[in-house]
Structure formats: structure tokens, C-alpha cells
Amino acid sequence: MLMTEVIRAKRDRESLPPHVIRQVIREYTDGTIPDYQMSALLMAVYLNGLDKTELTAWAGAMLHSGEVLDLSSIPGAKVDKHSTGGVGDKISIPLAPLVAVCGVRVPMISGRGLGHTGGTLDKLESIPGFRTDLSIPQFVGGVARVGACLIGQTDSLAPADRKLYALRDVTSTVASIPLIAASIMSKKLAEGVSGLVLDVKVGSGAFMKTLDDARELARTLVAIGEGNGVKTEALLTDMNQPIGRAVGNALEVRESIEVLRGEGPRDTTALVEALGGAMLRMGGQAADQEEGEARIRAAIASGDGLDRFRWMVEFQGGDPWVVDEPDRLPAAFHTKDLIFNEDGFVRAVDTEKIGMAGVLLGGGRRKKEDQIDPAVGMEIRVRIGDAIRRGDVSATIHYNDSDRLAAAEAMLAEAWTVGPEPPEQGPLVIDRIAGAGSPG
Amino acid sequence: MLMTEVIRAKRDRESLPPHVIRQVIREYTDGTIPDYQMSALLMAVYLNGLDKTELTAWAGAMLHSGEVLDLSSIPGAKVDKHSTGGVGDKISIPLAPLVAVCGVRVPMISGRGLGHTGGTLDKLESIPGFRTDLSIPQFVGGVARVGACLIGQTDSLAPADRKLYALRDVTSTVASIPLIAASIMSKKLAEGVSGLVLDVKVGSGAFMKTLDDARELARTLVAIGEGNGVKTEALLTDMNQPIGRAVGNALEVRESIEVLRGEGPRDTTALVEALGGAMLRMGGQAADQEEGEARIRAAIASGDGLDRFRWMVEFQGGDPWVVDEPDRLPAAFHTKDLIFNEDGFVRAVDTEKIGMAGVLLGGGRRKKEDQIDPAVGMEIRVRIGDAIRRGDVSATIHYNDSDRLAAAEAMLAEAWTVGPEPPEQGPLVIDRIAGAGSPG
Numbered sequence A, B: 001m002l003m004t005e006v007i008r009a010k011r012d013r014e015s016l017p018p019h020v021i022r023q024v025i026r027e028y029t030d031g032t033i034p035d036y037q038m039s040a041l042l043m044a045v046y047l048n049g050l051d052k053t054e055l056t057a058w059a060g061a062m063l064h065s066g067e068v069l070d071l072s073s074i075p076g077a078k079v080d081k082h083s084t085g086g087v088g089d090k091i092s093i094p095l096a097p098l099v100a101v102c103g104v105r106v107p108m109i110s111g112r113g114l115g116h117t118g119g120t121l122d123k124l125e126s127i128p129g130f131r132t133d134l135s136i137p138q139f140v141g142g143v144a145r146v147g148a149c150l151i152g153q154t155d156s157l158a159p160a161d162r163k164l165y166a167l168r169d170v171t172s173t174v175a176s177i178p179l180i181a182a183s184i185m186s187k188k189l190a191e192g193v194s195g196l197v198l199d200v201k202v203g204s205g206a207f208m209k210t211l212d213d214a215r216e217l218a219r220t221l222v223a224i225g226e227g228n229g230v231k232t233e234a235l236l237t238d239m240n241q242p243i244g245r246a247v248g249n250a251l252e253v254r255e256s257i258e259v260l261r262g263e264g265p266r267d268t269t270a271l272v273e274a275l276g277g278a279m280l281r282m283g284g285q286a287a288d289q290e291e292g293e294a295r296i297r298a299a300i301a302s303g304d305g306l307d308r309f310r311w312m313v314e315f316q317g318g319d320p321w322v323v324d325e326p327d328r329l330p331a332a333f334h335t336k337d338l339i340f341n342e343d344g345f346v347r348a349v350d351t352e353k354i355g356m357a358g359v360l361l362g363g364g365r366r367k368k369e370d371q372i373d374p375a376v377g378m379e380i381r382v383r384i385g386d387a388i389r390r391g392d393v394s395a396t397i398h399y400n401d402s403d404r405l406a407a408a409e410a411m412l413a414e415a416w417t418v419g420p421e422p423p424e425q426g427p428l429v430i431d432r433i434a435g436a437g438s439p440g
Helices: A003-011 A016-030 A035-048 A052-063 A090-102 A122-125 A138-147 A158-168 A177-189 A209-227 A247-260 A266-282 A289-301 A304-315 A352-364 A402-412 B003-011 B018-029 B034-047 B051-064 B090-103 B120-124 B134-144 B159-170 B176-187 B211-227 B249-260 B266-282 B289-301 B304-315 B350-365 B401-411
Strands: A079-083 A107-110 A148-152 A195-202 A231-238 A334-339 A344-351 A377-380 A393-399 A416-419 A429-434 B079-083 B104-112 B148-152 B194-202 B231-238 B334-339 B344-349 B375-381 B393-399 B418-419 B429-434
Touching: A003 A016, A003 A035, A003 A122, A003 A266, A003 B034, A003 B159, A016 A035, A016 A052, A016 A158, A016 A377, A035 A158, A035 B003, A035 B034, A035 B159, A052 A138, A052 A177, A052 A209, A079 A107, A079 A266, A079 B120, A090 A107, A090 A122, A090 A148, A090 A247, A090 A266, A090 A289, A090 A304, A090 B344, A107 A122, A107 A195, A122 A148, A122 A247, A122 A344, A138 A148, A138 A304, A138 B034, A138 B266, A148 A304, A158 A177, A158 A289, A158 B003, A158 B034, A177 A209, A177 B211, A195 A209, A209 A231, A209 B003, A231 A266, A247 A266, A247 A377, A266 A289, A266 B350, A289 B134, A334 A402, A334 B034, A334 B148, A344 A393, A352 A393, A377 B266, A393 A402, B003 B018, B003 B344, B018 B034, B018 B159, B034 B176, B051 B176, B051 B211, B079 B104, B079 B176, B079 B401, B090 B104, B090 B120, B090 B148, B090 B249, B090 B266, B090 B304, B104 B120, B104 B134, B120 B148, B120 B249, B134 B148, B134 B304, B148 B304, B159 B176, B176 B211, B194 B211, B194 B266, B211 B231, B211 B429, B231 B266, B249 B266, B249 B304, B249 B375, B266 B429, B289 B304, B334 B401, B350 B375, B350 B393, B393 B401
Parallel strands: A079 A195, A107 A148, A195 A231, B079 B194, B104 B148, B194 B231
Antiparallel strands: A231 A429, A334 A393, A344 A416, A377 A393, B231 B429, B334 B393, B344 B418, B375 B393
């Protein structure tokens, strides 16, 4: 195989055979193929795309560039959930213990926040003592014993993805649906799961701003999963406003505990039910979506989900008392209420601005090296469609630094659009995209 | 300027401002921009193109990446001719002295043969003693005294082109009309000429196989020249069969001498007249094309062109007696006639196969490092439209090695297409494309 011929073929919109793609990924990972050839190929892929067969091979080759976890010693279904990223997206935290309670194990390898979206690892680490850097054997042990475990990326899984991502980052080839999808799926499939539920976000706070793009990403993700032998289903969900009330690491853990107590915001709870229901269906613990959602609700009502979360926190070195006394979580020194200056209805929210305000407060990262402050964040007090009056509170800011407060306030100044009429509103779960191999 | 933003802009089909292009070329040449970013940009340029303003800036930046010759000490017009490459294209050899005789100086920096097309330097070096590695001062002296001088590329001219070409070669970004055009023009404009006539070849022996591609290349070349302040005109000429009779280095010098003696093949002579006429017009030594061509014919008839060529050979260290006794040129030990096996008319010639047969005989290079044999080659005995009979000679092969002969014969086996009817034939000069600043 000549790499120049591979680049030429993709440049000329030809389809690359799977064995060629596998060799390219292998030889790029081991350094045989230099960066300057790979970046030309990446740009050709960016502009000319990859078809379904190519995508399956590309993601599969990245997946097999490193260790693939073997969870076969653990009985039963192992199903993970992955979100493409949103604002206030704490769903994994209540979801994992609830699904585990219902008999489907959840091995979850997650990421950190970057840009306007938060990361589950950062949120969980706001629990004093909570460790996400468990070894692979410890992780497998957690999945086997507790039923759910949540750790960060390790160097041994999908090393091709790290090397390729670094190159894409400096060659403007990040925002490509096939490359994004292959990157996501290579990491998730390396977890050794039997099923995967994807939460593909669409709207002002998501990476995919349009339904068409989100649907294409969802289809691409599902095709890669199914092509690599893993049952995969994607939910397209609304990200035109933050999920629930809390945006910020410790604040989101607090809201997660509220969900587990049956006291969570309606939309957060509804998303947990929808995604959890799909995971139970996929794991063979529910005959249909309805039964799956009912089982999740029952696990909330019984308190079993809360108990399982307490165990999960304890297993991962965190302070289990947090679950019963959320005031043990880090809290900001100050709060400030932002108020509306007009009467009307909340018509729209610039969700990305809310996410960026959280970063400006110190709760997220602009660069990978940035340190985060777990205590800061916002409680969002209104939702789209709410009637508001001049003087009503839009958000309560939790802050530790007045300069950072000022920056966040400036960012939030025009985050809410108010008008005289309530807007039309769409559903929270917009669509479901299942592969041929997924249970309906 | 962030290189990632430059790549993104071209990826998204935006136009890059000239100052950005200049910075990119400068920083790539000095090593600030790494190969892996440049190759992503090159692929984006390959797939999304460059507009006229971008092209002018790109070629101009490459031109100014090194020395630009200052020929202002030499009075009068300085006009060069460049061919995009064909088979049997020895035109520069008789052209340069003829144009010089008519009062327009010809500073010609030329290339070596690679692939199926020959190079003027290789042809001239078949003259015993002829040197093409003159220093820049010697070259300028030759242009001033003899009126025409022909040397090879030097490291000091357009270094960006060498570095970019090497990267394009390994990233499958060679066959891009804007990048080809910028590469050609950066080198030619660095000669410090006031005018440039381009011979853009189209047909089975040319890089451009279709008239549309050739026309686009011609327009692009002219736009770059005019955009950089040099009068530029392109002739689109037929390359569906070799030019003249001779293909091979010493054989082509011999045919060049025949042209200068007024005994050359009709098409070779016609091309010399057409291109020379345009150069004289451009250099202000002819009022129109007709007068220009008449002056070239007169310089042939008077023998002045032959005398000037003798001087040129002598100035560049070659054996001037070759001009009067072409048998002093290297000759192959053996010849073999290829014959037709049928009656009919020559309908088509696979000119690229003839070029490759010349390479297989040892007269050209497959890799840059290959040594060439100046003596070998072919005399093509028929032209498209000729009536032929079984047993007629299609070509006489001049060879030194029977294995190489066998390889060339195999390549030539199906080079000629014979049919019962003569084909329709187009003109030798298909079209002229002039810039706004060129004299009509």
C-alpha cells in the first residue's frame, strides 16, 4: 500500500477498502506514516467524507489500536450511555446507578469538560475524595461488584484516537461528522460493552446546531456501532436550554442527588427515564421502552438508585455522606441573582453563552491545562415558555471571585430572549435512531 | 495569523487575503509552519481551488521566496517561452537563437525530463561539452552578449517551490491546476522577464488530456503572469502526436539543427514560427503575429538563426562544430524499424506511450536519480492522417541495449491506431489566450 495512492483515492472521492483503512490507522499510530501525509488524508476525508463501510473500518481500526476491555467474566448485559455534550448535562450521574439497580451493568469511561460543555469526571470529582483514575482492574471490579463504575480515559484504550485528535486539532479537521463519530465510537467500543445508547444533543447549547447535522451524526454513530457488532441506538434530544436547573460541577451533583431522591427537575428526570429505559431494553431488562422507563421510576421511588449511588461513591473513594448531606459538597462563598428587566415570556436561551459563563466563573476549561473550581456555577431559574415579570430572577450565580462574576454577567447579559408571546416548543426527545440489530 | 484559521478558511471555501498567503508561503519556506499543516492546506486548495487574487498572491509569494533576477542592465525586451511538456518538444532549442536574432533577448531557465516528457536541458547536454550549470552572472552575461542563454533551475530561485513540490509529491496534491500554475509561474517570473509566452499542450501526450483542462491551465497561468505585472500569453497547441520526427535527446538536437537550416519537419517549424512570432510581438519587434512569424522565417532563411545557435553552443562550452556536422552528436549502436501489419490510415497515436518508450530505451528518467543515455530514441515516420500499407515503417528505434529495446517495443505495440478512413484533424495551434496587458 502506498500512502500517496490512499490519499489520491480519497481526494478523488473513491471508497477505501477496509484492509487499507486498517493499515493506515495502524501505520499512523506506530509512526510509519508521517503526520504530513495523515493530515492531507484527514483534509480529504473532511471534504469528501467516508461511506458506511469506510467508517466502520476506520472506527474499528482506532478501537483496535489499543486495549479492548474484556468484560466477559462479568455476567449479564453491559450497556453504556454517551452524550455528545451539552450544558447542565449531569444525566450520567443518576443514570448509572439507576440502570445498575435494574440489572444492567454500566461500564462508563468518560471525558473532562472542554469549552462550553462540562464533563462528568469533573462533576463527580467535586465529591470530596472521589477518584476517577482507577486502574482497569479496579474499574472492572467496580462494574462487577457495584454494577456501575465511571473513570477517565486511559492511555491504553484507542491510542490512535489521541494521536489523530492532536493532529486534527492543529489542521482544522476537527468538525467533521465522520471523524467525530469515529473518535467517539472508538473510545466507547473499547469499553467492551454489548450495547450503547447515544444521547445526540441538538440546539443552541450543542455542537450540532441543526437537526439535520444531529441526525447525520446520530446515524453515523449508530452505523459505526452496528458495523462493529455492538447494539447501538441514538436519541436526538433538545439542547436549546440547559438541562435541569444546575450548571456547575458540585451544583450538578446536588441536582443528580435530587433526581435520585425523586425531587429532581422534570426535564432532568425525564431524560434519565428515557435514556435509562433504552438501556434496559437494550440490556434485556425491559420488554419495551415503557417498561424500561417504569423500572427506572420504580428504582427512584424505592430509593434503591440513591443507595446504589452511595455505594458507587464509596467504591470510588468519595465521601458517601454527601448523598444524604449535599451541604458537604464544595459551595461558593457568594451568590448573586440576575433579574429580568421586562415582562413577557422566555422565548429562547443562548445555551452556549450559559455554558461559557460557567467557564468564565472558573467551573470549566478553556485550555486542557486549566484548573477548575468545583463550587461555582449557576442555578437557572426559568425555562423556555415561562411567563416572567420585571424583577424576576433568571439565574442565581454562585461565585468566588468578583472579576470572574463580572465576566460571567457580561456573557449572560443577552442569554435570554423575552417576547410578548410564548414560543412554540418541541419535545425533549426529538427522535430515536436505532440500528438494524437493536431491539425495537 | 493562526495557521489553523487559514486552513479552516480554505477548507470552508473562503478566499484568503493576499497578505495572509504571503505570510503562509514565507513561514512555510523558513520552517515556522510545519509540513503537517501545509499538507492539510494543500489538500484544501486541491479540492476547493484558489481564485484569481489568491493565485496571484500565491505565485508571487513563491517567486519572492528567493532571488529574482535583475536583467535591467540589459537593454531591450526579455521574453521567455515555457512549454507545459510534451513528447518530442525540442522547440526551445531552435526558438531561442531565432528570437534573439530578431532583437528580443531570451533568458531561459529550464527543467529536466521526468516521466514521459523530455527536458530541454537533457537535450542540449547531448551536445559534447554543453554546460547548463552556468552561474547566474554567467547566465546574465550570455543573455546580454549572445541574446539567449539556457540553464537549469538554481537553488536561489523560488526555493518555496522546491519545498512545496516535495511535499505535494508525497501528499497526492500535485495534479492541481492552481498549484501547477503557481509552481510554473513562480520559476519563470523569477527570471526577471518582461514577457512570457506559454505553450500549453493538450492531447494524448500532454499532462492536460482535455481542451477544457488545458484552457483552464492556460487562463490560470496568464492570470498569474498578468497579476504579477508580466505580459503573458498562452498558445494552446496540439499534443496528440509527437512534435516533428525525433524523440530522444541527441536526435532532437539534430532535428533542431534541421529546423534552423530550413529543413525541419513542417509541424516543428510551424510551432517555432507561431511561438517565435508571439515572442517578437510581445517584445515589440513585430507589429502583429504575421510579421513576427515572417521575421522568424527570414532568420531561418538567412542562416542567422543557425549562426546564433552556434554561438550559443560555444558560449555554453559545447562543441560548435556539431551545428555543421550533426554526426558529432552521440549516436546509438543499433537501429530497428517497427512496421505496420495492416493497411489504412493512421487515426491516432498514444503519444504518452511513445514518450514512455523513450524512457524505457534509457533516454529519460523514471526517478530523479536516473542516468540518461543521450543517444537513444525514436524517429517517428508517420503522422496522423497518413495512408499506410502493411510493411511500412512506423518508427525507427535507436537503441544500445536489446533488453531495453524489447521493453520499448512492447510499449509501442499498440501506440498507433489504424483504420480504414482518415480521421478529422484539428489545427496545430488551437487557441490563443492573452492577458489584458498583452499586445494583441
